[in-house]
Amino acid sequence: MKRKMNSHSVIYKSIVLAFALLLSRGLFVSGQNTPGFTEALERKFTEYCNSFPREEMYVHTDREEYVAGEDLWLAAYLFDGKTATLSGGSSLAYIEILNPENRPVVQKRIRLENGTGPGNLELPDSLSTGTYCLRAYTGWMKNFLPDNCFMKPVYITNALSGKKYNSVWPAASQPTESEVRNVTGISGLYIRTGRDSSGNVVITVNSTGSYRTKAGSALYLFIRTHGVINMNRQLSLPDNFTEITIPRDQLSPGINHITLFSLAGRPVFEKLMYTPAEAPVFLNADVASVAATRQEVGVEIENKSSATGIKKLSISVSPGGGRYFPGIDDYMLFGSEFGVIPEKLYKALGEGMSPDSIDVMMSGLRSSWIDWNIVLSSRKPEIRYAMEKTAHYLYGHLLNKSTLKPDSGQVLFLSFPGKNAGFRYAVTDKDGCFRFKLPVDHHFRDLVIQPEDNSRGNNIRLESPFSEKYPPLMPADSLTPAYEPPAGSKLAINYQVTRIYGSDQAPDTTEAASFVRGKYRFYGTPDIELVLADYIKLPVMHEVFFELMPGVFMKERKGIYDIYVHDIVDNRPYDRPTILLVDGVVVKDPAVIAGLDPELVERIDAVKSRYFIGEYLFFGLVNVITKAGDFSDVPLPDQAIRFPWQAFARLKSFSAPDYDDAVLKNSRVPDFRNTLYWNPSVSAEKETSAGVKFWTSDFRGPFEVLVQGVTERGDSFSLRKAILVR
Numbered sequence: 001m002k003r004k005m006n007s008h009s010v011i012y013k014s015i016v017l018a019f020a021l022l023l024s025r026g027l028f029v030s031g032q033n034t035p036g037f038t039e040a041l042e043r044k045f046t047e048y049c050n051s052f053p054r055e056e057m058y059v060h061t062d063r064e065e066y067v068a069g070e071d072l073w074l075a076a077y078l079f080d081g082k083t084a085t086l087s088g089g090s091s092l093a094y095i096e097i098l099n100p101e102n103r104p105v106v107q108k109r110i111r112l113e114n115g116t117g118p119g120n121l122e123l124p125d126s127l128s129t130g131t132y133c134l135r136a137y138t139g140w141m142k143n144f145l146p147d148n149c150f151m152k153p154v155y156i157t158n159a160l161s162g163k164k165y166n167s168v169w170p171a172a173s174q175p176t177e178s179e180v181r182n183v184t185g186i187s188g189l190y191i192r193t194g195r196d197s198s199g200n201v202v203i204t205v206n207s208t209g210s211y212r213t214k215a216g217s218a219l220y221l222f223i224r225t226h227g228v229i230n231m232n233r234q235l236s237l238p239d240n241f242t243e244i245t246i247p248r249d250q251l252s253p254g255i256n257h258i259t260l261f262s263l264a265g266r267p268v269f270e271k272l273m274y275t276p277a278e279a280p281v282f283l284n285a286d287v288a289s290v291a292a293t294r295q296e297v298g299v300e301i302e303n304k305s306s307a308t309g310i311k312k313l314s315i316s317v318s319p320g321g322g323r324y325f326p327g328i329d330d331y332m333l334f335g336s337e338f339g340v341i342p343e344k345l346y347k348a349l350g351e352g353m354s355p356d357s358i359d360v361m362m363s364g365l366r367s368s369w370i371d372w373n374i375v376l377s378s379r380k381p382e383i384r385y386a387m388e389k390t391a392h393y394l395y396g397h398l399l400n401k402s403t404l405k406p407d408s409g410q411v412l413f414l415s416f417p418g419k420n421a422g423f424r425y426a427v428t429d430k431d432g433c434f435r436f437k438l439p440v441d442h443h444f445r446d447l448v449i450q451p452e453d454n455s456r457g458n459n460i461r462l463e464s465p466f467s468e469k470y471p472p473l474m475p476a477d478s479l480t481p482a483y484e485p486p487a488g489s490k491l492a493i494n495y496q497v498t499r500i501y502g503s504d505q506a507p508d509t510t511e512a513a514s515f516v517r518g519k520y521r522f523y524g525t526p527d528i529e530l531v532l533a534d535y536i537k538l539p540v541m542h543e544v545f546f547e548l549m550p551g552v553f554m555k556e557r558k559g560i561y562d563i564y565v566h567d568i569v570d571n572r573p574y575d576r577p578t579i580l581l582v583d584g585v586v587v588k589d590p591a592v593i594a595g596l597d598p599e600l601v602e603r604i605d606a607v608k609s610r611y612f613i614g615e616y617l618f619f620g621l622v623n624v625i626t627k628a629g630d631f632s633d634v635p636l637p638d639q640a641i642r643f644p645w646q647a648f649a650r651l652k653s654f655s656a657p658d659y660d661d662a663v664l665k666n667s668r669v670p671d672f673r674n675t676l677y678w679n680p681s682v683s684a685e686k687e688t689s690a691g692v693k694f695w696t697s698d699f700r701g702p703f704e705v706l707v708q709g710v711t712e713r714g715d716s717f718s719l720r721k722a723i724l725v726r
Contacts, residue, residue, distance in 0.1 A: 037220055037265055038232050041376070048375045049227040052383075054081025055089060056335035057136045057150040058328045058716075060708045062678045063318040067495040068158040069125035072097075073654055075314040075680035076136060077328060077710065078115045081369070082227030084254075084332055085714035086115030086312065090138035091440050092388050092648060093117055094466055097154070098133040100165040102470040105132070109465070109648040111440070112138075116312050118680035120652050129158050130165030137467065139388040143381065146170075146471040147368035148336050152325055159492035170340055170471035187211070191260065191269045195356060201246040201273060203258070207237045216263035223259075224370070225252035225275075226337075235260075253277035254333055257367060267372045272338070272365055274358040282308075285707050285719045293698050293725060294659050294671065299705055301682075301690040301719075308713035310684040315692055317677040319491065320702035320722055326350065327718025328708045338365040340471075384433070391437040392647040395463040398432045398451060404459075406432020411452035411616070412460070413586050416445060417631035418517035419602070421584025421623055425452075425616045442650050443516035446630070448585050450640035460641050494672035494699055501669050515644070517629070518584075522613065523621055526605035527568070528552065532598060541594050544604070552606045552622060554594060561590040565620035568608045574619035581623040583631040585640075592634050593624050602627045654678040659695045671697040682709075696725045 055078060062073040074095065080087040090112060097106040105127060110119035137149035151170060188211030192204045205219065217238065223231040223246070230251050235244055253275050260269040282305035291297050299317075303310055326346035333349065334341050345361045374380065386393055394414075398407045408428050414436045416422030426434040438445070451458050530548055538544050545554035545563070553573075555562045564578045580587050587593065607621040626633050636642055656677060659665035677694035684690040696703075707719040 037261070037263075038234060041220065041222060041261070041265075042229060042232050044375055045222075045224070045229065045370075048370075048380075049082060052144075052369075052381060053089070053140075054148070054227065054335075054337065054369050055079070055087060055138055055141050056081045056084075056332065056337075057093065057138065057141070058331050059095070059134065059136045059150055059152060060314045060316065060328065060680075060706070061134070061152070061154070062316040062675045064153075064322045064325055065155045065157070065319075065491060066123055067492050067674070068123055068127040068156055068161075069499070070123050070495060070674070071652070071654075072121040072123055072134075072154070073316070073675065073678045073680070074110075074119050074121070075708075076110060076112065076117045076119065077312070077716075078112055078117075078138065079332060079335070079716075081335060081337065083714065084226065084716070086710055088114050088389070090140055090388050091390065092392060093119075093136055093138060094142075095119060095121060095134070095136050096466060097121060097123070098135060098470065099127070100130050100132065100473070102473060104466065107466050110651075111442075111648045116681070118651060120654075123156060125158075126161075127156050127158055128161055128163040128165055129156065131155050133170065139385050139393060142385045142467045142469075143383050144368070145467045145469040147339065149467075150336060151340070151471075153323065155323060157489070157492050159489070159496065170473060189215070189268060193258065193271050193273065193359075196245070199248040199355070201248070201251065201256075201258075203244040203246070203260075205235070205237060205242040205244070205260075206240060207242070208240065212237055218263055219268070220261040220263075220265075221258075222261065223251065223256055225254045225256050228252055230256065248275065251275045255338070255362070257370065259372065261372075265376065270366070272359070272362045274333075274355045274362065276355060283707075283717050283719060285705065285721050287705050287721045287723060289722065290724050290726065291696050293696055293700065294665055295696050295725075296659070296693055297696060297723065298691060298693045299707070299721075301684075301707055303684075303689055303711075305711075308711040308715065310690060311710050311712045313682040313684060313690055313707065313709035314680045315677065315682055315708075316675065316679075316706045317694055317703055317723075318675045318706075319699075320704035322704075327706075327720070328710075328716045329718050332716050337367050337369045338362075339368065341365075386435070388440065390440065392440045394436045394438055394447075394465070394645065396434055396449070397461045397463065398428045398434060399459045399461060401457045401459045406430075407456060407458055408432055410456070410458070413448075413450050413452060415448040415450075415581070415585040416518055417448060417583045417585050417629075418446075419583070419625050419629035420518040420521050421523070421581060422518040423522040423584065423613060425613060438645065438647060440647050442646065442648055444514065444644050444646050446515050446642070447645050448631070448636070448640055448642045450586060450637050454588055454637065454639045458639060460639065462641070462643075490699075490701075491674050494674050497670055497672045498674075521605070521623075522584075523605070523607050523611060523618075523623075526621075526623075527608045528604070528606040530604040530606075532601050532603060538598055541596050541598055541601075544598055544601075549604065549606060551608055554590070556594070561594045563590040563593060563622055565606060565608045565622065567610075567620075574610075576619040578620040578622060579618050581621070582634050583626055583629055584623060585631045585637070587634065587637055589637075593622075596624065596626075596633065600626050600628070600633050602629070657695060672699050673697045674699075676703060700725050 058077045060075045066072055076093045078087045093110050093112050095108050096104045099105050106121045108121055110117045131153050134152045134154050135149050141148045188208035190206040194202050196202055219235045221231060221233055221235050256273045256275055258271045259267050262268050284302045286300040288297055330346050330349045398410055400407055408430045410428045412426050412434050414424035424436050426436055428434045449460055542554050545552060551566045553564055563580055564573045567574055601624055603625050605623040611618040676697060679692060682690050682692060703723045703725060705721040710716050
């Protein structure tokens with residue numbers, strides 16, 4: 001006999017069924033995750049982001065167009081890709097100008113301190129007219145090139161040369177949307193995204209019964225913005241139609257990367273969507289809209305926010321009407337993660353285009369940082385280049401001279417010639433690669449690198465510090481019309497007049513380059529420190545060792561020399577050879593020391609005990625220091641290489657005339673500067689406001705004041721103001 005259900009029970013079950021249906025349709029978004037894959041996905045994603053952090057760089061240049069022979073002034077900003085705040089991870093930036101054939105024509109390293117650094121590039125006057133690529137990256141970013149770097153087009157004019165490059169630009173190798181979606185190989189799953197009237201993201205999933213039978217009746221939804229997880233949960237697919245609503249406030253401002261995974265853990269759908277920030281305008285730049293020639297103009301930057309101050313600020317004043325390039329705030333929405341972003345997309349952001357329209361323009365873009373096939377597998381990117389936070393690294397290869405095959409597991413020495421010896425060693429990896437750690441400063445250093453075993457017939461090949469991985473090129477005409485600068489000829493005339501009259505020549509205050517020598521001996525205080533001037537002159541080094549170096553022996557037999565020390569514990573020669581140096585450079589042949597004229601020698605240091613440098617063990621040490629102290633009195637050892645090295649160059653200062661001097665202001669010497677003002681690091685008074693002043697030139701026309709920087713809170717900003725000089 002069946003039980004009769006009362007009306008209250010029927011109503012209650014109907015409500016429960018309706019509520020469950022609403023949940024399945026996604027009208028409510030639950031924060032509860034199904035354990036298992038979601039937990040593993042979050043763990044692997046977090047581990048990947050921590051192991052392979054994304055650095056992003058932006059370069060503010062004084063102009064977009066130049067004349068061959070000019071200086072290009074720049075301020076580099078280094079960001080943490082996850083937080084979009086200034087990063088102190090790397091201390092050096094690598095800046096290049098690539099010609100339209102992908103060949104570097106200018107290369108320079110600049111110093112970064114707390115995420116920013118000024119610099120300049122001297123453009124050769126032999127450059128042909130065309131669109132060049134300025135690219136910037138750090139040593140860490142070299143691991144992910146050619147994708148992970150800043151790239152900016154700069155147009156260079158050469159009025160004295162008729163040669164002109166065809167317009168080309170790095171190609172964006174991005175998959176189509178269909179390639180991204182159809183990764184399961186299982187038909188019957190169709191996904192659309194959009195927004196409702198409140199700005200919430202709506203994901204509509206149409207799944208056939210056949211799909212749910214084969215792949216399961218659920219999906220995993222994962223949303224991240226840069227490296228921040230916004231959502232990670234399981235979705236049920238109870239029938240053919242499922243709608244998921246994601247509240248806008250659960251998405252971080254920026255580019256949201258939405259991924260749906262099958263129950264098998266394979267990505268079946270990826271989509272980029274743009275969530276704008278709701279930050280009010282907190283900065284204002286006040287500058288006169290019209291000015292006369294040789295007039296002083298002030299720029300006042302006011303911070304209206306009490307929540308954050310100005311941390312870094314750079315300002316340029318240059319001719320207006322040139323090619324558009326996004327400001328630091330718009331650029332950092334994408335960084336370099338999504339390939340080469342079309343210029344029209346940046347313009348749409350600057351013009352405040354709706355998020356729906358931005359989403360359509362982003363169709364087909366794909367992250368070069370988060371590849372789920374890599375993140376979820378044990379196959380990780382190969383990391384060869386270390387992050388240069390406190391040191392600069394020098395890389396190279398040790399190859400067999402005959403076969404050119406790598407020689408693995410071999411020791412190399414790096415010596416710094418000088419009266420106070422410096423020493424490093426490195427061991428080659430399976431590919432014959434080695435690296436040495438060097439200080440991060442502007443000093444030139446004299447370096448000697450040689451293999452420990454010079455009997456193996458090896459060659460040392462230093463690697464260029466700049467990456468040789470270049471993006472593929474495609475004709476710029478296929479993307480946008482070929483660019484012809486409206487002011488190119490005027491800039492060229494201005495430059496020629498300026499050079500003729502020398503009105504841009506400022507006194508050179510940079511110090512002359514010189515080699516720096518070590519202050520301390522790497523082996524500390526030696527057991528013997530023999531200063532030859534304290535003793536009567538002896539004719540040959542053999543007698544010096546015999547008479548004045550107790551426990552250190554130089555032996556000669558049939559013209560073959562040997563130098564060794566006695567173990568101070570066992571009082572007998574070591575089983576391994578004693579390391580011999582001249583001015584801190586390792587020499588293998590004792591005859592080199594035996595052949596020195598004692599008149600050239602200042603002192604001899606000897607360490608009799610075993611001595612460790614890292615894991616490398618010396619069995620005694622003898623270092624002969626000459627009066628010159630620069631390793632100039634003996635030949636370079638076989639297979640050794642010697643060269644100067646500098647981590648980064650000294651900074652050159654931007655100069656402009658000061659017309660407070662009435663005589664100078666009334667001078668008939670023409671002033672046709674193309675860049676009126678450049679300051680890569682403006683001081684902010686009490687971090688709330690900043691002001692600068694500059695003088696206009698004799699060049700009449702529109703100019704643009706560009707203010708860029710970062711607040712203490714980490715928000716990047718960009719302000720543009722027009723000024724007409726007449």
